[in-house]
Amino acid sequence: MKVIKKVLGEDLRQYTMVLALVVLILVFNIISDGRMLTSSNFQNLLSGNAYVLILALGMLMVIVIGQIDLSVGSVAGFAGMVMAKVAHDFNLNWFVAVLIALAIGALVGAWNGFFLAKLGIPGFITTLGSMMMFRGLVIWISQSISVPAPDELRFFGAGYMPEWGPAFTGMNNSTLLLGIIGIVAFIYFELRKYKHSGEISGQKQPMWAVVTRIVLVSAIIAYFTWLYGTGREGTSFPIPGLILLILVIVYHIITQKTRFGRHIYAVGGNKSAAALSGVNVSRTYFLTMMNMSMLAAVAGILFVGRSTAAGPADGTQWEMDAIASVFIGGAAVSGGVGTILATMVGGMVMAVLNNGLMLMGVGADKTQVIKGLVLLLAVAFDVYNKKTGKASIIGRLFPSKETEKK
Amino acid sequence: MQKRKIMAMMLSVVLATTTLVGCGSGREGSTNTSDEKKTEATTQDTASDSEGEATETATATEGFEEGATIGVSLPWLGTQNWKEAETMFTEELEKAGYKAIVQAADQKVPQQQQQIESMIENGAKVIVVGPIDGTQLGSVLEKAKDAGVYVIGYDRLIENTAAVDGVVQFGSVRTGELQGQALLDGLKAEKGDGPYNVELFGGGPADPNAPNFFKGAMSVLQPEIDAGNIVIVSGQTEFTQCATEDWDNAKAQKRMDSLLAGNYSDKEIDGVLSPNDGIARAIVTACEDAGQPNPVVTGLDAENESVEWVWQGKQYCTVAKPTQDLVAKSIEIINSLQKGEGMPATDVATDNGKIEVPIYELDPTVVKKDNIKEVFANDPDRMALLKD
């Protein structure tokens, strides 16, 4: 036990959800005769859920500031529809269409942010209004007819990285490169942290723990590199997955390493105290809502890319999936608590569950029932553990970096 | 500072390699290596080579083993016909010796996309797709194609992709023709000599079938309108004018109310072209409310309530599209594919935006009061409705 603690950090409870995810994957893999852990299935898992996970990134920040955004699905649908419409009807270049969609996301976010930050109308009500408005607008501008999207967008929604370089690697070399970069970066940061670890608090962590951690994480990255890299020729780690990965890194840094990130947690934890510490509360509200809608537009674009057309019902109830991911990841309804990485784990639990049940041929009806139960149980377990002071399942992947937040 | 630089470097390296180095060869040039994955991939390639030629008659292919897995993805189970389809597919496919995966997606496009992917993962040889939105399955169906899976559209056209081998449906233009003809027959039988005062209704504009129903009906009615035997009093003869958003009965009833109020204060209405049963009943109700004599109204789907109305004479006719026929045709195609005989021949094809898709059309049945007992002779549930 002590050994494990040394490797993973003091706070083992943060790994409960990760552990649940691993168990879930392995169990489904056994039940489905190994059809879970295949290249193509994991490619599907990422391409098929990237849009929800991207929404969850923004939703986490919204929930941390103590608000909720119900309009993300409608906004995603609206941005995607406008993009398809302008590209189709006015023959605009796909790139311009994408920019227009992102701009719409920003505008809608500013709209939501204005009502929340400047007029003080709770986010729930503001975004309930937007949810109806933009759902209506999607149907209005599309007249309930699906619009085909530019072909180039397919690359973002369902594309793969190119094949290149030597063939002896036996896998997609783009994926291989990505994996190598991941491993090298992890080793670099671990060693740097190791170097700094003794300087202030006086106690250096043991070298063997660092090495074990490096070996463990590298093995995991290597395994997934192999899994994604050895799929059917022409496939690789999927582009939507790559976009997600980049966004996760960017948002992890924003929330943990920037002043704006700290402001989000401060506002969610205690608004008045934050205001008295020099945090511009209404600006924080505004930017968080704006960011959410922009990510909604990104999600909408990816989805349209994957679907090859924008439909009038796109985005229906996506907000619910995003919110569920955030709460399974251990965020608090009252705000101030939650992390990007834990949210991603929460989202992946939902995605793997969905995927595994489909592989087993379970229908959509029963899948819904099971997903609902899992959400409830995960949060109940979390609340129960917090009450009794025992382990909490708020997952944080790398607690050695950030042990402070519970 | 340093950290940021490194992060930026990492990202740019990934992006640069993914975009610029696309010219290299990688695994594509390595088919001669003895890697087993490669061999598998090449056989699949041959299988999917038939894509573009699918419009022609039976392409000989290799077929697949008996008892193979067949996937069926349905939009939802919210109405009678889809629930029937689910039960029939499960039963019939298993009777034919296949392993059936029948799933419904609760009207959610992402759910259906993922279901189709999981069917591919499960090694399905053929996937029958009743799409929620026929335009939104492009990339997943292409994945199916790449994996050598046959894709058959069910009941609705699959658009905006080349990755579809054929579509089984009741001919929608043909359905419209039958509706138009039935309306004409009804008018002659019930309303004496013309000219007849008639109004037209279309289905939901989002449904690709709706304009076809209308087109079919107009092909019968237009000559009569031109000859002056039928008068469209409101003058609304374009599909966009007559369409009913989302097939919404309430919207149809509102339109009928205003048509009657605006045009029929001094006239009687003789007949209405209705695209389905729900709208037909809405029209009949509107006419009753306006004090008009019961007009000749067509319908579609043979819904229980309308079957009763036809029997009582309130609705002139409906058109039945037995799910049984669709399922039987689908399984016939699957059997042909299994034996290696390829897609059966058909001479109908439709442009879906990318390719000409072969259509396997079935003829629906017009149900009127005089033939209703024959049509439903084998359907005890509906026979029970026909009380005296």
Added chain:
Amino acid sequence: MNENPLILEMRGITKEFPGVKALSDVTLEVTRDSIHSICGENGAGKSTLMKVLSGVYPYGSYDGQIIFDGREMKFRNIKESEQAGIAIIHQELTMIPELSITENIFMGNELTKSGLIDWNEQRRRTVELLKKVGLSVSPDTLIKHLGVGQQQLVEIAKALSKNVKLLILDEPTSALNEDDSANLLELMRGLKEKGITCIMISHKLNEIAAISDAVTVIRDGQTVESYEVVAGQVDENKIIKSMVGRSIENRYPEHTSNPGEVIFEVKDWCVEDPEVEGRMVCKNSSFYVRAGEIVGFAGLMGAGRTELMRSLFGRNYGIYKSGTIKLKGKEVKLTSVEAAIENGIAYVPEDRKNLGLNLLDSIKKTIVSANMKKILTGGLLDSAKELAASEEYKKALRIKCKDVGVGVSTLSGGNQQKVVLSKWMFTEPDVLILDEPTRGIDVGAKYEIYKLIHELADQGKAVIMVSSELPELLGVVDRIYTIFEGSITGELMASEADQESLMKRMTVTSA
């Protein structure tokens, strides 16, 4: 059989939490019809003892015996202790603001007639109860329309409605101003005469001295001393000595200030109430503070002290009407808290839990939270710098904690206040405004905070200290302004002032 002179005996009470022994072998004997004070530092175990008594911790979860009114009691919950005649009034008021006095008093014990609430009877009884506690307002008044002192009285009325024999008041005056406090103490004396025994937990030694018949001191979960006293003749220093376990010769550290130039000057400052149009909460306030000087602001609660300070701190409160701020001789416009911080002003709010801290945060995140620019490396927060800064303050201010990574919610009040002070010292301010910096903090920690304030002044900072405890002001600051109804009514050198002269200016306008 009721002739037992003791109404309550608690014998050998021991209560353990996982890893901590909160109470060990505590004995408490309370005489019938008396006022019994319990003192002790924060965390000494007073509240735990009262929770044992009132059944919050059910029988079986502690060791020892409770004998109430001659019988051994085994309370399983609060309801049972209430039925026995024990009522507790908590530090935090538990009234529902949107409901009326009547509704609140009978909440959970509604009087019914044939299944429906008997409003007339409830109202009649409420009027009676309100008369008993000396409150003359309509029973239909909503709680939110009452002042804090009045709410406290309603709480007591509620307890009386349950035929209480023993009333426990947990820091009853901590949120009250001088007048209301005096009222409350008077009421307690009246209750005693009516045959209701009171147990009072308090930090305010002057109040204890004024009304107690007996005092029990608890330290580190043990009874240190328990003796009878004569109200009005209590030796405060003796109590302090047993509370902290050492004698504090002087409650206020010695200090001589060396004031320099005037660096903070406010002229004709006017601020309007954000809720009530036309009502001014600050009226033409003008004052100045020199570098290295400690200036006190004395005023009763509601006099506008906090409002003045918060409006100066980047217009955090109220609607700015007119007035100027000069920093080091230069006029500045501080329209946001951010701007105020950038110009070297820091404000430590009076309400630590609601305004001073994000209780979800760790110590180190809190310390850097008002000046994150200082720990940026290449635009990103540097956790090494953060750790270094917080370790530095932990050492300098002797913050008692396992690790600066733990949450601030795990700290005691005094240590929390030190964290808040660290947070503002980290912004390197020239002007430090401290609003009630020692509220809810025990005597030992108060002494440390006073020393810290002196150190800050010695570093050449201008320190403003707002306090409602006059002895504290007189003991710590150099110069005192008095405030009454939004106006500054006087300015006195601390060396020349005494409590009476201050109080006079705090209650009447000098004009």
